[in-house]
Amino acid sequence: MNKPRLTYFDFAGSRGEECRIALHLAGVDFDDERIKTADWPALKASVPFGALPVLQMPGKPLLAQSNAILVFIGRQHGLHPLDAFEAARHEALMCAAEELRHAIAPVLRIADPDQKRAAREALAANELATWGRQVEQQLGEGPFVSGQSIQVADIKLYMVVRWLTAGTLDHVPGSVLDHCPKLMRLYRAVAEHPGVKAWLAKTAA
Numbered sequence: 722m723n724k725p726r727l728t729y730f731d732f733a734g735s736r737g738e739e740c741r742i743a744l745h746l747a748g749v750d751f752d753d754e755r756i757k758t759a760d761w762p763a764l765k766a767s768v769p770f771g772a773l774p775v776l777q778m779p780g781k782p783l784l785a786q787s788n789a790i791l792v793f794i795g796r797q798h799g800l801h802p803l804d805a806f807e808a809a810r811h812e813a814l815m816c817a818a819e820e821l822r823h824a825i826a827p828v829l830r831i832a833d834p835d836q837k838r839a840a841r842e843a844l845a846a847n848e849l850a851t852w853g854r855q856v857e858q859q860l861g862e863g864p865f866v867s868g869q870s871i872q873v874a875d876i877k878l879y880m881v882v883r884w885l886t887a888g889t890l891d892h893v894p895g896s897v898l899d900h901c902p903k904l905m906r907l908y909r910a911v912a913e914h915p916g917v918k919a920w921l922a923k924t925a926a
């Protein structure tokens with residue numbers, strides 16, 4: 722192995738896709754390993770915390786946890802603040818994005834249609850609305866978290882907002898974050914970033 726390998730499911734979203742976008746923006750030539758769902762049970766015990774993504778750097782053990790991977794890439798390639806306090810502020814936003822994903826996960830597993838509707842409507846009205854307001858309060862003049870230059874925290878927030886506002890989560894309206902103009906501006910700025918567009922165009926093919 723002579724180049725970094727990012728391993729995730731064969732799916733263009735969530736924690737793995739945000740790491741792929743960061744590697745692409747960083748200009749890293751990486752092996753984009755995509756695991757088939759059927760192969761996952763056999764692999765699960767071999768990765769540090771039994772979950773993906775993992776990043777393998779040549780000569781190093783596997784690195785797990787999407788935020789650790791993003792911060793590592795960001796620090797190496799100018800996509801994470803050099804100032805320690807500003808970096809910690811970015812990491813707080815990234816932790817908040819992970820906490821939200823963990824709050825959403827159980828609701829996604831509900832099968833009963835009535836319970837599913839009730840839980841998702843409550844999620845949209847409560848946790849998602851509150852999370853959006855809290856993140857909004859952390860944002861400044863923009864368009865990105867730290868101003869004019871995109872950082873890994875922006876990529877993380879973009880991926881969460883893209884998921885929540887796509888209108889593909891039943892009973893969660895695409896307008897769920899409309900009360901967060903700074904966050905939506907950040908989302909659009911990441912979506913319009915030439916490097917992000919180039920990655921999406923390349924992988925959509």
Ligand SMILES: N[C@@H](CCC(=O)N[C@@H](CS)C(=O)NCC(=O)O)C(=O)O
Pocket residue numbers: 735736737765771772773774785786787788819
């Ligand atoms: N905190 C971890 C969460 C990782 C995680 O839950 N990954 C999911 C996919 S997004 C996974 O591997 N699910 C399969 C499983 O847990 O067996 C991170 O940020 O990387």
